[in-house]
Amino acid sequence: MSGNEKExxxxxxxxxxxxxxxSGGLLGxxxxxxxVKNVSFDLYQGETLGIVGESGCGKSTLSRAIIRLLPxxxxxxxxxxxxxxxxxxxxxxGLRKDIQMIFQDPLASLxxxxxxxxxxxxxxxxxxxxxxxxxxxxxxAEMMQKVGxxxxxxxxxxxxxxxxxxQRIGIARALITNPKLIxxxxxxxxxxxxxxxxxxxxLMDLQKELGISLLFISHDIAxxxxxxxxxxxxxxxxxxxxxxxxxxxxxxxxxYTKRLIASVPVPDPRVEMQxxxxxxxxxxxxxxxA
Amino acid sequence: xxxxxxxxxxxxxxANKLAALDAPKGRSLTQDALRRLSKNKxxxxxxxxxxxxxxxxxxxxxxxPWGYSEVDWTSIRKPPDFAKGHYLGTxxxxxDMLARVLQGTQMSLIVAAVATVVSVSIGVIxxxxxxxxxGRVDSLMMRFVDVMYALPYILFVIILVVMFxxxxxxxxxxxxAIEWLTMARIVRGQTLSIKEKEFIEAxxxxxxxxxxxxxxxxxxxxTGPVVxxxxxxxxxxxxxxxxxxxxxxGVQEPQTSLGTLISAGAPVAEVLPWMLLGPAAVLVxxxxxxxxxxxxxxxxxxxxxx
Numbered sequence: 001m002s003g004n005e006k007e008x009x010x011x012x013x014x015x016x017x018x019x020x021x022x023s024g025g026l027l028g029x030x031x032x033x034x035x036v037k038n039v040s041f042d043l044y045q046g047e048t049l050g051i052v053g054e055s056g057c058g059k060s061t062l063s064r065a066i067i068r069l070l071p072x073x074x075x076x077x078x079x080x081x082x083x084x085x086x087x088x089x090x091x092x093x094g095l096r097k098d099i100q101m102i103f104q105d106p107l108a109s110l111x112x113x114x115x116x117x118x119x120x121x122x123x124x125x126x127x128x129x130x131x132x133x134x135x136x137x138x139x140x141a142e143m144m145q146k147v148g149x150x151x152x153x154x155x156x157x158x159x160x161x162x163x164x165x166x167q168r169i170g171i172a173r174a175l176i177t178n179p180k181l182i183x184x185x186x187x188x189x190x191x192x193x194x195x196x197x198x199x200x201x202x203l204m205d206l207q208k209e210l211g212i213s214l215l216f217i218s219h220d221i222a223x224x225x226x227x228x229x230x231x232x233x234x235x236x237x238x239x240x241x242x243x244x245x246x247x248x249x250x251x252x253x254x255x256y257t258k259r260l261i262a263s264v265p266v267p268d269p270r271v272e273m274q275x276x277x278x279x280x281x282x283x284x285x286x287x288x289x290a
Numbered sequence: 291x292x293x294x295x296x297x298x299x300x301x302x303x304x305a306n307k308l309a310a311l312d313a314p315k316g317r318s319l320t321q322d323a324l325r326r327l328s329k330n331k332x333x334x335x336x337x338x339x340x341x342x343x344x345x346x347x348x349x350x351x352x353x354x355p356w357g358y359s360e361v362d363w364t365s366i367r368k369p370p371d372f373a374k375g376h377y378l379g380t381x382x383x384x385x386d387m388l389a390r391v392l393q394g395t396q397m398s399l400i401v402a403a404v405a406t407v408v409s410v411s412i413g414v415i416x417x418x419x420x421x422x423x424x425g426r427v428d429s430l431m432m433r434f435v436d437v438m439y440a441l442p443y444i445l446f447v448i449i450l451v452v453m454f455x456x457x458x459x460x461x462x463x464x465x466x467a468i469e470w471l472t473m474a475r476i477v478r479g480q481t482l483s484i485k486e487k488e489f490i491e492a493x494x495x496x497x498x499x500x501x502x503x504x505x506x507x508x509x510x511x512x513t514g515p516v517v518x519x520x521x522x523x524x525x526x527x528x529x530x531x532x533x534x535x536x537x538x539x540g541v542q543e544p545q546t547s548l549g550t551l552i553s554a555g556a557p558v559a560e561v562l563p564w565m566l567l568g569p570a571a572v573l574v575x576x577x578x579x580x581x582x583x584x585x586x587x588x589x590x591x592x593x594x595x596x
Binding site: 067069092093096097099100101103104105108109110111112113114115116122123126127153155156157159160170173177 | 315316317318319487488489491492493494495496497498502506507510511513
């Protein structure tokens with residue numbers, strides 16, 4: 001249900017991000033690290049695109065380059081027909097309202113000196129400064145209810161919440177400006193398994209209700225398969241495979257994707273035994289190819 | 291038009307009620323810290339003593355029989371004499387030592403307060419801006435701090451005195467303007483680590499302006515090191531003031547400060563010990579208490595660092 005006949009809301013074309021690493025010292029030369037290499041994809045209204053790959057493969061860098069928290073070295077990201085790299089300050093502010101982020105570490109992504117209510121209200125203060133205090137409190141309370149927090153917790157501080165609750169605060173903060181796209185950067189990786197399922201299901205419910213698009217970044221292909229309609233696999237900054245979730249997980253084309261899928265543990269020792277054989281075979285094949 | 295999708299009035303009433311009045315207050319980090327501080331006996335006693343010293347210094351002069359510049363011609367260089375009301379004796383000019391100690395304490399406290407406020411406000415803003423923007427701005431701002439460090443502050447104070455004449459308040463603004471250098475360095479270092487936290491990125495991603503981020507997200511999270519360093523700056527400033535007054539650059543007669551009193555009492559400590567003991571006792575108590583408060587605050591604000 002990616003709705004290919006429609007115009008994508010976000011078009012990323014040949015996007016690359018480079019970092020210059022000084023090797024230290026006065027005479028040390030400079031090295032260029034290409035963290036993201038010529039990545040292209042489309043994202044449609046109401047769709048979830050999962051981005052998977054191992055640690056350091058450029059998933060987070062890619063997401064930050066898309067919303068211009070990091071400069072892209074070449075290529076473009078087009079949001080509703082406007083190149084994000086070329087946007088002026090007013091347009092950029094609009095973009096910040098439309099694209100929100102949810103972060104990996106639930107506690108670290110909340111300012112420890114602010115109450116939950118203030119944290120959730122912050123984007124509102126930035127993007128809709130004209131609304132009054134009561135109205136703001138109302139919206140915050142309503143949003144807390146929506147993400148499964150009691151509005152009575154509005155005056156509590158982050159350290160008084162559990163990890164799952166903190167992540168719900170993060171989700172409420174992302175949703176309060178009524179965005180069109182939410183980037184979830186490893187949003188559930190730091191949560192334990194039962195809470196993870198709750199948060200993923202919450203995200204899916206909210207998406208169904210509000211019709212937002214999700215860019216769901218994770219190293220865990222099992223979670224991504226559950227939430228995403230399409231999956232993009234990144235390997236050392238390059239797209240190795242992109243396609244429908246079903247197809248990528250059931251019939252992966254690229255060797256790396258196969259290895260990634262084979263690495264997902266199954267809670268059945270007999271099946272797991274067979275899969276160990278399978279993994280060994282894949283590793284051997286990879287070694288032979290190299 | 292609140293709400294993103296359909297409004298549920300019942301829910302909204304409930305939420306409204308909770309948000310408006312019934313929401314219980316959470317415990318902030320500051321409250322947590324104060325609670326821990328109140329369990330630290332040395333710190334609590336020290337806070338009590340400092341408050342006592344402040345109260346006595348500012349209210350005491352109204353109840354003392356002699357003024358700090360009043361000369362009693364009948365008792366010059368006399369030890370404590372309760373009948374005449376010289377509870378701490380008199381100095382070489384026949385002035386009541388108790389009145390002078392009270393006035394000196396007052397002066398030292400004012401100096402410490404002014405200079406600390408000046409140094410904290412300049413240092414925090416400067417350090418936070420430098421640390422947050424980083425790169426070239428940071429290098430430029432920090433090289434300026436290095437240059438200021440290299441200037442001997444006595445020279446700076448003498449220039450100030452030459453330019454503006456002898457004015458104690460100005461002088462202590464001057465001390466504050468030197469003391470902020472260390473504060474700026476501490477704050478910058480702290481900012482460098484805070485700005486890498488995810489909540490700063492979250493604020494940037496939702497479009498907050500740099501100034502908002504500094505004031506709303508960085509400065510409140512600097513409370514710990516700033517408060518601790520400020521309590522430790524106060525003794526430093528009191529000592530600097532004593533030194534300047536000793537050189538004749540600080541407080542002028544007949545006004546006095548703890549430093550001046552001690553420097554006047556030290557040479558005659560063998561023959562007129564009461565001239566040294568009074569002010570020295572107050573200064574030592576004050577410095578000790580401030581150190582204990584600083585220690586207590588460090589433990590209370592950063593329980594992990596103990």
